[in-house]
Amino acid sequence: MLVALCAGLLLMRTGAPADAVQQFWAPALAGSRPVLIYCGQPVVYFLSREVHDKYRNTVAPDKQRGSYALTLDSKESIRGSDVIPVTDQFVGIGNAHTAALLTGLFAEKHKSVEIRYANDLSFSDLRGSPSVLIGAFSNLWTLEMQGGLRFVFEQDQGARRIRDRSENHTWQLPELASDGKTPEDYAVVSRLFSSATGQLLISAAGITQYGTRSTGEFLTSAALMKEALAKVPADWPGRNVQVLLHINVYKGPPGPPKVVAAHVW
Numbered sequence: 001m002l003v004a005l006c007a008g009l010l011l012m013r014t015g016a017p018a019d020a021v022q023q024f025w026a027p028a029l030a031g032s033r034p035v036l037i038y039c040g041q042p043v044v045y046f047l048s049r050e051v052h053d054k055y056r057n058t059v060a061p062d063k064q065r066g067s068y069a070l071t072l073d074s075k076e077s078i079r080g081s082d083v084i085p086v087t088d089q090f091v092g093i094g095n096a097h098t099a100a101l102l103t104g105l106f107a108e109k110h111k112s113v114e115i116r117y118a119n120d121l122s123f124s125d126l127r128g129s130p131s132v133l134i135g136a137f138s139n140l141w142t143l144e145m146q147g148g149l150r151f152v153f154e155q156d157q158g159a160r161r162i163r164d165r166s167e168n169h170t171w172q173l174p175e176l177a178s179d180g181k182t183p184e185d186y187a188v189v190s191r192l193f194s195s196a197t198g199q200l201l202i203s204a205a206g207i208t209q210y211g212t213r214s215t216g217e218f219l220t221s222a223a224l225m226k227e228a229l230a231k232v233p234a235d236w237p238g239r240n241v242q243v244l245l246h247i248n249v250y251k252g253p254p255g256p257p258k259v260v261a262a263h264v265w
Contacts, residue, residue, distance in 0.1 A: 020225035023237040024191065025105070027200050028130040034112040036131040037102055039095040040139025041087060041118040048082040088118040094209030095135045098216030102132060105220045126197040135212050136188075136205035145196060145203065150263045151188045151244050153205065160207050162186050162244065164261070171244075171260075173207055180208055187211030187245040187257065189218060194240065206247065214247045214257040228259040236264045 018026070028035050047070065056064065058071035072078070091099075099115060106113050116125070121141065125131075133142045136153045137160055146152045154163050154170075161172035171186045187206035195201035204215035218224050228243050229236055241264050245257040 019222035020229055021105075021220060021222045024219070024225060024241070025109070026237065027191075027193065028132075028202070029106075029109055029111050031130060033129040034114050035106060036114050036116060036121070036125060036129045037099050038116045038121050038131060038133050038139070038141060039091045039099055040133075040135035040137075040142065042090055042092050042138045044086045044090050046084040046086055047078075048084060051078060051082045091117060092135065092138060092209045092212070094206065094212030095138065097213045098134050098204055098219070101216035101220045123197070126201070127199060130200035131197070131202070133201070133203040134205065134215075136203075136207070139205065142203050142205050145192075145201060146190075147196070149190060149192075149242060151190075151242050151261075153188070153207070162188060162207065164244075166263075171207075171246075176208070181249075182208055182210065183249050185211035185214070185247045185249060185254065186260070187215050187218075187247060189215050189241075189243045189245065191241045193238075206245075210249050210254040211245070211247050211257075214245060214254045218243070218245060218257050224257065228262050229264075232262050232264045239264050 051072075052070065055070040055072055059068050103113055103115070114129070126141070133139055133145065136142050137155060143153060150164060150166050152163055152165060154161050159172060161170045163170045173182045173185065175184070176182045185206045185208050188203070190201075190203045192201045202219075204212065204219060206212040206215065218228070228245075229241070232241075233239070241262070243262045244260040246260050247257050248255045
């Protein structure tokens with residue numbers, strides 16, 4: 001409540017009417033501590049040097065620079081030792097895109113940030129600063145902190161979805177391909193004053209990277225946020241908020257997110 005009050009005073013001092021983005025982020029801007037932005041870590045699998053040596057001739061010589069995709073023989077098997085899990089080295093496009101948009105937003109507001117990756121975040125860090133958790137299934141902190149929320153991410157035997165606990169309705173991606181591509185996605189943006197950390201906590205995540213990427217657009221667009229919160233109680237700036245979004249994907253980049261539901265409490 002103290003954070004919400006300080007945020008309200010900050011908005012009053014600006015003189016001009018606050019847009020929805022200013023109202024949403026005011027609690028994070030009000031304190032002196034920097035905002036932590038944490039990107040989850042995907043697990044990436046490398047192929048062994050032996051596999052690369054065997055199949056490198058499937059790639060044209062002039063394209064064998066930097067990263068390139070091998071064409072494996074579908075009739076042959078490879079050993080388990082030829083598939084190497086790699087952690088702590090990569091960030092997904094959706095996470096990076098949203099982190100960049102938010103960093104730009106905070107720079108405009110003269111607010112310092114700390115960006116964290118992989119295992120470079122502890123619960124004590126979350127207790128010390130307002131935080132933004134980006135990504136869902138690549139970000140265990142997002143999954144850990146969603147207890148008691150209305151819209152939550154679930155994974156059951158490999159199937160990933162979002163569930164509305166109030167109405168027991170789910171949203172999932174029936175056309176999700178094995179390479180992660182999909183013609184649509186769903187995402188959830190949450191802002192919690194009363195999180196388990198005792199600090200302001202924002203999470204922004206899609207079922208896939210497309211939805212996560214669109215949350216960055218939503219969180220930095222006054223027009224999109226105004227539309228999403230048009231029908232919720234007028235005192236939402238001082239309350240917890242969740243917004244469920246739907247995103248169409250057009251041959252690669254996601255389109256603008258559309259609001260499915262908004263919940264304030």
